[in-house]
Amino acid sequence: MLRVSLVIGLVLVALVVSRKINLGTQVEYRFYKDVGQVGKDRRTELHAVSGYTIAEESSDVVWTERGAYFGGSSLISLPSNAVSKTPLTLPNDFLIGMWVYPIEGGNIFTVYDPENPVIDIKLVYAHPLTIEAHKQGAKATIGIPPEQWSFATIGSVSSPTKEIKVGVDTIESAAEYTTTWFDTENFIKRLGVDRDGGSGYKGFIYNFILYDDPANDIGGPDDLVGDKCSGCGICPKETGECIPNCASPQKTSDCSQDCNCGNKGCHSNDPDLCIDCEAGCSGLCEDYLNLGDCIDPQTYCNPYEYKPTEYSCEFSPTCVENCDLCYNETECEECSSNYNLTPPKLCSLRCPPSYYADSQVCTSCHIDCAECTGPSNSECTACADPNMELDSGSCNCKTGYYKESGKCRECHVTCSQCTDSGESDCTSCKDSSAKLTSGKCECPEGFSMDDSGICKSICEADKFYDVGSGSCLGCHPSCEECTGRTENDCTCSDPNAVMKTDNSCECKESFYSSSINPLECTSCSENCERCDSEICLECGSNYLLEEGKCVSSEGVLEVSARIIDMKNIELVFSEDLDDFLSESNVTLSLETQKEIIISFSISATSLRNYQLKLSYSEKPKENDNIIIELSPGITGESQSKIKNTSLKLDIEVDEAEDKYSLLEFLWWFIVVLGFLLLGISKVSGHFWVFLNTAQLVSL
Known part of the structure; x- marks a missing residue:
């Protein structure tokens, strides 16, 4: 009798309002019939997951057909989760409704910022007779009967005044607050225990509904119940089934028998049919009858990491260097300004080879490109296959190669172009005198194909093959080689030879004579433009001559130095450095007057150009050489290594000075x-x- 009187007294101080229900919802989690250990939002397919499932069962939510039972230390985490990476975010104005069956006091619903303990929202059951809404120090209170079903609401409005509201059935109370509140995806939403894992509510929660339009508010329970509620607690319209008043979670759904399920609920009014995941599930489930609906308890924090010791998600990890947004400590999602997100999810000023920067994300080049400015095969700046050559941004197979599975394969030795590697797969011949017949290159009469695919005369060097007689006849005396008897028939049989004015033959540039009689011209080594036998004398562009061979200047960082005067030196690198040059990378000394110490400072006009300002411990007494030693660890932006680490400059002592x-x-x-x-x-x-x-x- 005392309990009823107190409830009536509390009701009298609250504001009684008649409202029309707004049936549009943003989110509705159901914790009742046909669920396993998670609640599913029926519109968005998001999941609300019991946070203590992998800890001790005594603290876990007990799932029943009358709703989720909270034992005082239980919680349910609202998204983000394994189904969606989008966290539940409340609007500035919101209204939440829940069917609740309170037994003992504690937090029913909590919103908090893990970085700021002041900003929070709470719906608290203050045992045994009130329910309170807290927001930024404001508190609205209203009475609620214990151990029976009530429709509880918590809401916030920002106009015309900022108010936090709490409601039970048709009655509502409000309190004003001053600071504008807004939610973010980092705020944590919980049903049950608070941020410290304590003060948890004891009782049932049947569902959780976030409404679209708080201005329309919520009607009373009569607007939400069906027509079968005679003799029971509530009868929600969405199920049409009677939900009795029953304080124990270990009761059948009609509260008539005890479940034989230990700490679990039972279903279908059968005490032996326990609400548990199918035996094959190692974690959670959304349907206790379906093995395919298992949920890994460690993934519902996605994209953030789960902290098993705290039963919560790590919403504020320490990001990797130069990262603005991350979900864990090893991978970045968004890099700081001027930095690009690399494939391992780190942040770098430059993308790795075969990637280009697209909106601060390193994106893969086309498979043909080693370097590029965009995704297509016409935006290459370097080719991935050494048997490709760059032509106006496109990488095409070199002469004598064909493309297969993204790679350039070598044609048969007789082909300059082909469709496959066979002798009969040529589309053009290496030797222009050869005839293409059914894909095969054949030499004309009097010639035979050598091992390099070139047609060679069957006659000696100073003879030609006469088709009419079918024999070899002598050339004109002025010819070294010929195709006929006259002086005008002089020729060079090797396609890589040219005829001089005296009708003699010599090898073209980038070829050398490997045989004199007959003349055979052999190509110089790759990228060599002039050679003597196998020793290169001059290399092509972008290549350097080293010990008679040509090596690519790519990957080689060169530097030149220029002395402006005794106190100023200029250094210029062949490409931008990976980082600005510092004094620790450079050493200066005089070649002969070693006792004189040179101090200096470096100023940069770019990543490529630097000026050194010098001062001497004493003035040099005579002309000398400045020795500049550079650190071998200096690298270019393409990760090229420095080639010349030691430079020498002449200085002249200024006698006029x-x-x-x-x-x-x-x-x-x-x-x-x-x-x-x-x-x-x-x-x-x-x-x-x-x-x-x-x-x-x-x-």
Whole structure:
């Protein structure tokens, strides 16, 4: 009787409002019939997951057909989860409704910022007779009967005044707050225990509904119940089934028998049919009858990490360097300004080879490209296959190669172009004199194909094959080689040879004569433009000559130095450095006057150009060489390594500067002396003598 009187008293101080229900919802989690250990939002397919499932069962939510039972230390985490990476975010104005069956006091619903303990929202059951809504220090209170079903609401409105509201059935109370509140995806939403894992509610929660339009508010329970509620607690319209008043979770759904399920609920009014995941599930489930609906308890925090010791999600991890957004400590999602997200999810000023920067994300180039400016095969700046050559941004197979599975394969030796590697797969011949027949290159009569795919005459060097007689005849005496008897028939049989004015043959540039009679021209080594036998004498562009061979200048960082004067030196690198040059990367000394110490500072006009400002412990006494030693660890932006780490520059001691300094000293000495004489002299003519002397010295 006392309990009823107190409830009536609390009701009288609240505001009684008649409202029309708004049936549009953003989210509705159901914790009742046909669920396993998670609640599913029926519109978005998001999941609300029991946070203590992998801890001790005594703290876990007990799932029953009358809703989720909270034992005082239980919680349910609302998304993000394994189904969606989008967290539940409340609007500035919101209204939440829940069918609740309170037994003992504690937090029913909590919203909090893990980084700021002041900002929070709570719906609290203050045992045994009230329910309270807290927001930024404001508190609205209303009465609620214990151990029976009630429809509880918590809401927030920002106009015309900022208010936190709490409601039970048709009755509502409000309290004003001052600071504008807004939710973010980092705020944590819980049913049950608070941020510290305590003060948990004990009782049932049947569902959780976030409504679209809080201005329309919620109607009373009569608007939400069906027509079968005679003799029971509630009968929600969505199920049409009676939900009795029953304080124990270990009861059948009609509260008539005890479940035989330990700490679990039972279903279908059968005490032996326990609400548990199918035996094959190692974690959670959304349907206790379906093995396919298992949920890994460690993944419902996705994309953030789960903290098993705290039964919560890590919403504020320490990000990797130069990262603005991350979900764990090893991978970045969004990099800081000027940095790009690399494939391992780290942040770098430059993308790795075969990637280009697209909106601060390193994106893969086309498979043909080793470097590129975009995704297509016409935006390459370097080719991935060494048997490709770059042509106007596109990488195509070199002559004598065909493309297969993204790679350039070598044609048969007789082909310059082909469709496959066979002898009969040519589309053009290496030797222009050969005839293409059914994909095969055949030499004309009197010629045979050598091992390199070139048609060679069957005759000796100074003879030609006469088709009419079918024999080899002699050339004109002026010819080394020929195709006929006259002087005009002189030729060079090797396609890589050219004829000189005296009708003799010599090899083209980038070829050398490997045989004199007959003349055979062999190509110089790759990228060599002029050679003597196998020793290269001159390399093509972008290649360097090293010990008779050509090596790519790609991957090689070069530097040049220029002395401006004794106190200033300029350094220029062949490409931008990976980082700015510092004094620790450079050492300066004199070649002969080693006792003189050179100090210096470096200023950069770009990542490629630098100026060194020098000072000496004493002035060099004679001309000398400055030795510049550079650290071998200096790298270019393409990760090229420095080639020449030691440079030598001639310096000349400026004797004119010494002469100027002496004259300057004499001039000031005479000026000072003159003023002294002026002060002590009584004869005016002495001063003019002094001036004439000073003028002579200055000359």
